[in-house]
Amino acid sequence: MAEKEISQAVISRLPRYFRYLGELKDEGVERISSQDLSVLMHVTASQIRQDFNNFGGFGQQGYGYNVEYLYTEIGKILGLDHTHNLIIIGAGNLGQALANYMNFERRGFVFEGIFDQNPALYGKQIRNLVVQPMENLREFVTAHNIDIAVLCIPKTAAVAVADDLVKCGIKAFWNFAHVDLNVPESVEVENVHLSDSLIKLSYNLNANHHEA
Amino acid sequence: MAEKEISQAVISRLPRYFRYLGELKDEGVERISSQDLSVLMHVTASQIRQDFNNFGGFGQQGYGYNVEYLYTEIGKILGLDHTHNLIIIGAGNLGQALANYMNFERRGFVFEGIFDQNPALYGKQIRNLVVQPMENLREFVTAHNIDIAVLCIPKTAAVAVADDLVKCGIKAFWNFAHVDLNVPESVEVENVHLSDSLIKLSYNLNANHHEA
Numbered sequence: 022m023a024e025k026e027i028s029q030a031v032i033s034r035l036p037r038y039f040r041y042l043g044e045l046k047d048e049g050v051e052r053i054s055s056q057d058l059s060v061l062m063h064v065t066a067s068q069i070r071q072d073f074n075n076f077g078g079f080g081q082q083g084y085g086y087n088v089e090y091l092y093t094e095i096g097k098i099l100g101l102d103h104t105h106n107l108i109i110i111g112a113g114n115l116g117q118a119l120a121n122y123m124n125f126e127r128r129g130f131v132f133e134g135i136f137d138q139n140p141a142l143y144g145k146q147i148r149n150l151v152v153q154p155m156e157n158l159r160e161f162v163t164a165h166n167i168d169i170a171v172l173c174i175p176k177t178a179a180v181a182v183a184d185d186l187v188k189c190g191i192k193a194f195w196n197f198a199h200v201d202l203n204v205p206e207s208v209e210v211e212n213v214h215l216s217d218s219l220i221k222l223s224y225n226l227n228a229n230h231h232e233a
Numbered sequence: 234m235a236e237k238e239i240s241q242a243v244i245s246r247l248p249r250y251f252r253y254l255g256e257l258k259d260e261g262v263e264r265i266s267s268q269d270l271s272v273l274m275h276v277t278a279s280q281i282r283q284d285f286n287n288f289g290g291f292g293q294q295g296y297g298y299n300v301e302y303l304y305t306e307i308g309k310i311l312g313l314d315h316t317h318n319l320i321i322i323g324a325g326n327l328g329q330a331l332a333n334y335m336n337f338e339r340r341g342f343v344f345e346g347i348f349d350q351n352p353a354l355y356g357k358q359i360r361n362l363v364v365q366p367m368e369n370l371r372e373f374v375t376a377h378n379i380d381i382a383v384l385c386i387p388k389t390a391a392v393a394v395a396d397d398l399v400k401c402g403i404k405a406f407w408n409f410a411h412v413d414l415n416v417p418e419s420v421e422v423e424n425v426h427l428s429d430s431l432i433k434l435s436y437n438l439n440a441n442h443h444e445a
Contacts, residue, residue, distance in 0.1 A: 032437070036428070036433055040411070040428075100436055100438060101435060114333045114334065117330070118325075118329070124411070128431075193437070195431055195434055199252070201275070207441065209434060211431070211437070213427065213430055214248070215425065216248070216337065216340060217252070219340075219342055219423070220248040220251065220313065221248055222421055223313065224311045224312055225421040225423070226312060226381070226404060227312030229404075
């Protein structure tokens with residue numbers, strides 16, 4: 022399979038397909054045409070077919086897609102047919118909010134630990150987790166087969182902490198620190214730069230107002 | 234100016250330029266060439282020049298860009314030369330985490346109020362804000378000239394609440410609810426779908442492992 026050649030733009034759209042198909046499945050819908058899916062999702066039917074063709078197509082032309090099959094197959098492609106073990110680095114407001122959010126676990130993303138460098142937080146319980154010192158990291162990552170680290174620490178610390186985590190065997194970062202990490206190419210990074218997102222909204226609000 | 238014609242891909246990159254230029258400015262750097270900026274940001278110099286040409290170019294070829302000027306101009310384009318007034322809808326973990334995060338205010342995004350439908354939270358103080366009932370929304374939005382609403386509520390409530398907020402005069406949504414809003418075209422929406430982002434990371438982790 023040539024999965025590596027699939028563009029990040031296509032991959033960015035897959036979770037949204039997965040979400041809509043999950044909702045259709047929950048509503049008891051068995052089949053859906055690319056036309057109906059396109060109306061629901063506000064994208065063109067042609068884009069849907071092109072996106073799905075990257076993975077062999079999934080459906081019969083003219084007969085529509087089997088919702089449950091498509092949901093399952095896209096889930097497999099997204100790696101959601103097995104669980105991922107995560108740790109959260111930084112037990113501040115955001116780290117705690119993520120630890121408390123149950124929906125990630127329903128998708129197989131299991132928070133196994135939360136770490137902070139502030140001794141005042143050691144031992145603090147957040148849902149089923151207890152804040153641990155950073156010194157425990159290396160041993161914990163190995164013992165619990167952690168593959169994803171969630172960075173909820175200030176940008177001044179994030180680059181160095183990421184380096185350490187790579188040495189501990191972390192293969193992927195979900196990065197909320199407002200800085201671009203500098204990790205080896207074999208390590209995956211997904212950035213959630215909240216300020217950048219808010220600034221983009223500001224631009225669109227501005228442009229819309231001045232031009233409308 | 235033809236701001237409307239600028240692609241969302243270019244606009245998505247502007248906050249990152251702004252961030253790097255802010256850091257260069259803080260480090261006392263006065264001028265930078267597109268080549269040096271490209272090395273720093275891991276993008277091609279050609280892309281930088283193309284992106285900047287959407288806004289008239291900013292710099293002298295061969296002489297480099299004036300960092301402070303470029304920072305200021307991009308800030309203006311992004312609408313960061315004036316403040317925005319925001320409200321947070323939903324005072325759960327995420328809403329509280331955002332309310333507590335000071336960096337948004339430094340960029341001119343001022344949280345003026347936080348609202349929830351849970352009476353148990355009414356009156357709760359979060360930094361300088363006090364949780365208010367949703368019934369206060371309409372009056373508050375008008376009185377405080379609110380232009381952006383931050384949705385930190387479950388997806389089941391988000392679409393209806395967004396409709397109400399549009400009627401109250403809200404012009405932009407920063408949407409953390411895991412659903413696509415259905416608002417008029419004149420209203421801006423910037424989605425932060427955390428689950429989609431985490432699922433994309435899962436895909437890349439998976440693809441990387443199977444293919445490497």
